[in-house]
Amino acid sequence: MPKNTQVKLSRRERQILDILYQREKASASDVREAMEDPPSYSAVRTLLGVLEEKGHIQHELNGLKYIYSPTVAKEKAWRSVMKHMMETYFGGSPERAVAALLDVSSAQLKREDLNRMAAMIEKAKKEGK
Numbered sequence: 598m599p600k601n602t603q604v605k606l607s608r609r610e611r612q613i614l615d616i617l618y619q620r621e622k623a624s625a626s627d628v629r630e631a632m633e634d635p636p637s638y639s640a641v642r643t644l645l646g647v648l649e650e651k652g653h654i655q656h657e658l659n660g661l662k663y664i665y666s667p668t669v670a671k672e673k674a675w676r677s678v679m680k681h682m683m684e685t686y687f688g689g690s691p692e693r694a695v696a697a698l699l700d701v702s703s704a705q706l707k708r709e710d711l712n713r714m715a716a717m718i719e720k721a722k723k724e725g726k
Contacts, residue, residue, distance in 0.1 A: 606653075609636065609644055614653055614667065618674070622666045624659075 606614065616631045617623055623631070629641045636644075645665055648654045656663040667674070679694075687693035699706070 606648075606651075607644075610648055610653075613641070613644055613648060617654060617665055617667050618671050622664050624662045624664055628665070 612632060613628055616628050620627070620631070625638065625642050625645055628645065629635045629638055632641070635641065645654065645656075645663075649656060649665075652668060654665050655668050656665045658664075669677075683689060683691060683694045687697065
């Protein structure tokens with residue numbers, strides 16, 4: 598688990614973390630190849646070191662290469678990000694967050710999506726009693 602999940606990440610750090618979540622494990626050169634408009638190899642290595650120091654990733658030695666992976670499961674990271682976003686942008690209100698989501702994506706949501714969301718809300722109501 599990251600040492601401080603509220604630590605702000607730079608754009609490049611987020612980009613690297615996204616790549617590691619997509620691939621699950623990657624070397625510095627793999628990360629660099631996956632980056633849009635990548636910085637130098639040494640800059641990528643430095644950023645990986647920063648992310649490791651912050652506790653977001655870890656490495657293992659595979660031959661002569663370091664292989665990096667996230668320290669937190671993707672689902673747990675999503676929850677942390679959503680909680681931070683909800684507190685920062687929606688005053689801690691899940692209702693406001695859902696309303697914003699529905700407003701932005703209502704044209705893209707299918708009836709099945711809405712039904713699944715409604716079922717999740719019903720489940721939360723029952724568990725909250």
